[in-house]
Amino acid sequence: MKLIIGISGGIGSGKSTVSALFEECGAEIIDADAIAHKALNEISIKNLLKSRFGDGILLQSGEVNRKSLAKIIFKDAKAREYLEQLIHPKVRKEIKKQIKISVSDIIVLDVPLIDNSPLLGSCTHKIFVKVPDEIRFQRVQSRGWSKEEWQQREAAQMPVEEKEKNADWVIDNTLEVSKVKENINSWILQELKPLKGSYE
Secondary structure (H helix, E strand, C coil): CCEEEEEEECCCCCHHHHHHHHHHCCCEEEEHHHHHHHHHCCHHHHHHHHHHHCHHHECCCCCECHHHHHHHHCCCHHHHHHHHHHHHHHHHHHHHHHHHHCCCCEEEEECCCHHHCHHHHHCCEEEEEECCHHHHHHHHHCCCCCHHHHHHHHHCCCCHHHHHHCCCEEEECCCCHHHHHHHHHHHHHHHHHHHHCCCC
16 A cells, blocks of 8 residues: 655745655655646647637747746636546546556655646645645745735635645645655655565
């Protein structure tokens, strides 16, 4: 049996940072964003997006302009639904494939919308990364986001309070990185012990 961990949290909570710390503690990371990026640039998908949203959806390099696409889909629910229907089945299929062939005892699914994804059913545990709203906004603001952009994306997701309520464990990601890593390693030891008897 494996630990299959879904990482949840609000935008700007540092989910990818926490995933990386799990990796340092021995976990294998399956990155849905990387899989989606690859799927977005399949010729058939690019042609469909260009047909629906126009030439401005592509960079000069021919790749999909993800920033432009994000601005469209977070203002238009129908556009977001269209994109999800194109991409999500491909991402789910690839993630399930990677889970099946993985030889790791600990797998972290770095899936941005894990709470609303059928992939949550593949997880043995769900972990919520907790950071106060004001700090999360400061983090996304440093990436160039406006408050309106942040609020639009938050509104398109499950409320953070509900995400936290449904979690098996909550990580305080305002602590020092070394402390967060220490907490993660202790949790892994605790969860793996009943499965394997020990964890090296």
